[in-house]
Amino acid sequence: MSGQAGINSDFSPKILVFSTNNISDPGIDLAGSSHMHYPPSVTVISMPCTSGIRPEWIAYAVERGFDGVFLAADGEECAYLPDCAKRTSEIVRRAQELLEQKGYEPQRVRMSAICSVCAGPFTGHMKEFSEALKNLGPARKG
Amino acid sequence: MYVCHCGGNISDYVDVNRVVEAVREEPGVVVAREAMFTCSDASQQEIIRDIKEQELDGLVVASCSPRLHLHTFRDVAKRAGLNPYQYTQVNIREQCSWAHTGDREGATAKAIRLVRAGIARTRLTEPLQPLKIDTVPAVLVVGAGIAGLRAAIGLADTGISVYVVEREAAPGGRVARLGRMYPHGKRGRELINQLVEEVQKRENITLFTGAGLVEKSGSIGNFQVRIRVREPVESEIGVQVGAIIVATGFDLYQPREGEYGFGLEGVITLDDFLELLDAPGAGLNFRGREVKDVVYVYCVGSRQGAGGEGANRYCSRYCCNAAVHAASLAFDKSPGVRQYHLFRDMRTYGRFELFYQEALRRGAVFLKFDESEPPRVERGEGGKLKVTVKDLLTCGEEFELQADLVVLVTGMVPRENGKLVDILKLPVGRDGFFNEIHPKLRPVETVVDGLFICGTCQGPKNSSESVASALAAVTQSASILKKGYVELEPLVAAVDPRRCNWCGECAGTCPYSAIEREHYQDREVARVNEAVCKGCGGCVPSCSRGALNLKGYSDEQIRAMIDALAKEIC
Numbered sequence A: 001m002s003g004q005a006g007i008n009s010d011f012s013p014k015i016l017v018f019s020t021n022n023i024s025d026p027g028i029d030l031a032g033s034s035h036m037h038y039p040p041s042v043t044v045i046s047m048p049c050t051s052g053i054r055p056e057w058i059a060y061a062v063e064r065g066f067d068g069v070f071l072a073a074d075g076e077e078c079a080y081l082p083d084c085a086k087r088t089s090e091i092v093r094r095a096q097e098l099l100e101q102k103g104y105e106p107q108r109v110r111m112s113a114i115c116s117v118c119a120g121p122f123t124g125h126m127k128e129f130s131e132a133l134k135n136l137g138p139a140r141k142g
Numbered sequence B: 001m002y003v004c005h006c007g008g009n010i011s012d013y014v015d016v017n018r019v020v021e022a023v024r025e026e027p028g029v030v031v032a033r034e035a036m037f038t039c040s041d042a043s044q045q046e047i048i049r050d051i052k053e054q055e056l057d058g059l060v061v062a063s064c065s066p067r068l069h070l071h072t073f074r075d076v077a078k079r080a081g082l083n084p085y086q087y088t089q090v091n092i093r094e095q096c097s098w099a100h101t102g103d104r105e106g107a108t109a110k111a112i113r114l115v116r117a118g119i120a121r122t123r124l125t126e127p128l129q130p131l132k133i134d135t136v137p138a139v140l141v142v143g144a145g146i147a148g149l150r151a152a153i154g155l156a157d158t159g160i161s162v163y164v165v166e167r168e169a170a171p172g173g174r175v176a177r178l179g180r181m182y183p184h185g186k187r188g189r190e191l192i193n194q195l196v197e198e199v200q201k202r203e204n205i206t207l208f209t210g211a212g213l214v215e216k217s218g219s220i221g222n223f224q225v226r227i228r229v230r231e232p233v234e235s236e237i238g239v240q241v242g243a244i245i246v247a248t249g250f251d252l253y254q255p256r257e258g259e260y261g262f263g264l265e266g267v268i269t270l271d272d273f274l275e276l277l278d279a280p281g282a283g284l285n286f287r288g289r290e291v292k293d294v295v296y297v298y299c300v301g302s303r304q305g306a307g308g309e310g311a312n313r314y315c316s317r318y319c320c321n322a323a324v325h326a327a328s329l330a331f332d333k334s335p336g337v338r339q340y341h342l343f344r345d346m347r348t349y350g351r352f353e354l355f356y357q358e359a360l361r362r363g364a365v366f367l368k369f370d371e372s373e374p375p376r377v378e379r380g381e382g383g384k385l386k387v388t389v390k391d392l393l394t395c396g397e398e399f400e401l402q403a404d405l406v407v408l409v410t411g412m413v414p415r416e417n418g419k420l421v422d423i424l425k426l427p428v429g430r431d432g433f434f435n436e437i438h439p440k441l442r443p444v445e446t447v448v449d450g451l452f453i454c455g456t457c458q459g460p461k462n463s464s465e466s467v468a469s470a471l472a473a474v475t476q477s478a479s480i481l482k483k484g485y486v487e488l489e490p491l492v493a494a495v496d497p498r499r500c501n502w503c504g505e506c507a508g509t510c511p512y513s514a515i516e517r518e519h520y521q522d523r524e525v526a527r528v529n530e531a532v533c534k535g536c537g538g539c540v541p542s543c544s545r546g547a548l549n550l551k552g553y554s555d556e557q558i559r560a561m562i563d564a565l566a567k568e569i570c
C-alpha cells in the first residue's frame, strides 16, 4: 500500500459524510449540540435517504480530494424504503468497485446506520475512520 | 449570502468575518453580510430589502440546523418575491461551531467550505412550486388519557371526525385513578367522567377501547391506518385520516426492591398513598392501623445522578406539587397526623408555592437531604419504620424518625411503546420520551409530517400542561386539515426524457409505484408521478444513463457541492 511510508502527523483526513435529513443528520446535529468533538475535516452533505446516492459521487469525491466517504445510513429506521440498508450496502459495493478501477483503496468508503440520537456512535465512527485513513495515507498520491 | 453569529454560539468558535470575506468573491455572490441573529425581525427585513433591491435569485443563510430555520428563511425568500426553493440553509452551528469548540482555525476553515458548498448548490437551483395534496378531514388520536380526550373534543368541535384508540378497557389514563387533585381540589375521576360524557355527545368522535394500532401507511393529509379491537369480537377496522395525534402518556417509576426500604411493610408509593387519602370516612388508616407519623421521600426515580446506566436525569415536575398537596389532604383527613417531608430541592413553581406554604403553616416538617447521603429506611420497633436522615438545613444533623408509613414520591418514566414507535416512526429522545421538532417554536410537531405528540408522552407534565399541549396539537392539525389541502415539498424525482430510453430498471426500485411509462416524441420513456413520489431518490442510482435526478439534490448540484467542499482554503 502506497501511503504507508509517508504517514504525516499533520495529515488530517478529509471525510465526506452523506447523511439523511430526518434521521442521521439530526443525530449528527445532536453530537454538536452536546459539544462532542470530531475532526473539523469532516463535512456533511444531507440527502433525503442514503439509497439515493450515486456510487459515481463517492468516486468523484475521492478524485476531488476527499480521503474517505462515510454513508450515515438510516438502517431499519428509514421512513421511505424497508430495504434501505440493503440498498445502501449495494451502493457502497458499487462505489468500492469504482474506486478500485480508479486505483484507490476500497476501504475509503464506509457505511453505518446512525439514528437520530446516535451522537456518540457518530463521533466514534468519525474518530475511528479518521485513524484508519491516516494509516492508509492521503487518497491523492504525490 | 448571510452568516449568523447566533449571539456567540457561532462567532465564539468561528471567525465569522473571515468566512464572509472568503466567500465574497465566489461566483454568483452579490451580497455577503454577517448578522448577530439572522432570524431576528430586523435581519429578516434587511434580507428582504437586499433581495428586492438587488433583484437576487438565490439566498444562502449560514446559521443553525435546517430543522430549526429552513422554513423561517424559505418564508423570508417568499416574502421577498424569491422562490423559496432557491434558498439553501447551511448548518454552521450544530455541525460546525458546536462540534469544534476547541479548534477555531479548523472550524473557520470548515465553515468556509460549507458556505461555499451552499452557494454552489444554490446557483444550480430552479424555481419550484409546492405540490398540492387534498386532505382527509379526520384525525386519529392514540391514547385516551386527559390529553387525548381533550384533543378529541377540541377537534370534533372544529367539524373534523376523530377516531380515538385506547389500549385499556376504560378511557381516562392516570387521571381516572386520582382523587382530589391539585390545584382545584376536583376529583380526577369526575374530570374524566365529564370529558367522556362530552365525547359521547359528539357524533363525530368514535372511541375504541381495548384497541390498538396495527398498521399505518400513506402520508400527511391521507394516512391509512388499521385498528385492532377485541370487543365485541376481535377484528380489524381500517380508517383514513389526515393527521395523527399521539397522546400515550407516561408510566410511573417503579422503585427497586430495597430502594428506600421498598418492599418493607408500610413503604408505599405516592399513588398508593393518594388512594388511602381518597378512601371514604375520616381518619387515616393503613391495613387497619391508625397512621400517626408519615415520612415522605422526594425525587424517587427522578433527577438521578449522571453516573447510573439509563439514569432518569430529568425532574418529573408534577411530584413536589402532588406531595405538598397530599400533605394538606392528609391534615384534612386526620388533623393530628405528623408529617416529615424529606426533599432534595423544593420545586413548587408558580402558584403551587401556595400549597407548599399551606403545608408548612399546617405543621408539616421539611428536611433537606443530599443525593449522596440519602435517607435510610429500616424496620423499627413496635411495628414502626425507622428513617434516618441527615438534614442539610441544620448543618447535617442526623435525625431518626419513627414512621407508620413511608411514602416514596415517585417520578414519571417513558412508557414502553416499542410497537407504536415502529408503526408510526415516532422520534424517541435520549430520555426515552417522544421528541418534538423544537421545544419552543414547534412544540407538538414531529419530524414526521402530519404526526403530532402531546401530553406526558413528550416528557413530564401535570394535567393542565398536558391539556394545553393537547390543544396545541388540535390547532396544528386542524389548521392543516381545515384548509382542505397540504402543500408538499416539490423535491421529487424527475426524468430527463432526452436521456431515457425506458429500460424499466428504475420502476422496479420504487415501492410506491411512482414511476410509469409514457410516450415522448416517438419513444417510450419513464415518467414520475409527482403526487405519489416520496422524494427519497431511491431510484436515482439505478439509472445507468443518468436520466434520473432528485430535485434539489441533482447530479450537478451534488458534484458542485463536492467540488466546493474539497477546494483548498487559501
Ligand SMILES: Cc1cc2nc3c(=O)[nH]c(=O)nc-3n(C[C@H](O)[C@H](O)[C@H](O)COP(=O)(O)OP(=O)(O)OC[C@H]3O[C@@H](n4cnc5c(N)ncnc54)[C@H](O)[C@@H]3O)c2cc1C
Pocket (backbone or CB within 6 Å): B142, B143, B144, B145, B146, B147, B148, B165, B166, B167, B168, B171, B172, B173, B174, B175, B178, B180, B181, B182, B183, B211, B212, B213, B247, B248, B249, B250, B251, B252, B270, B271, B274, B318, B322, B415, B417, B420, B454, B455, B456, B457, B461, B462, B463, B464, B466
Ligand atoms: C400519583 C400522581 C398524582 C398526580 N396528581 C396530579 C394532580 O393532582 N394534578 C395534576 O395536574 N396532575 C397530577 N398528576 C399528573 C397527571 O396524572 C398527568 O399529567 C396526566 O395523567 C397526563 O395525561 P396524559 O393523557 O398525557 O397521559 P396518561 O394519563 O398516561 O394517559 C395515556 C393513555 O394512553 C393510553 N395508551 C398508551 N399507549 C397506548 C397505545 N399504544 N395505544 C393505545 N392507547 C395507549 C394509556 O392506556 C392511557 O389511557 C399526577 C400523577 C401521578 C402519577
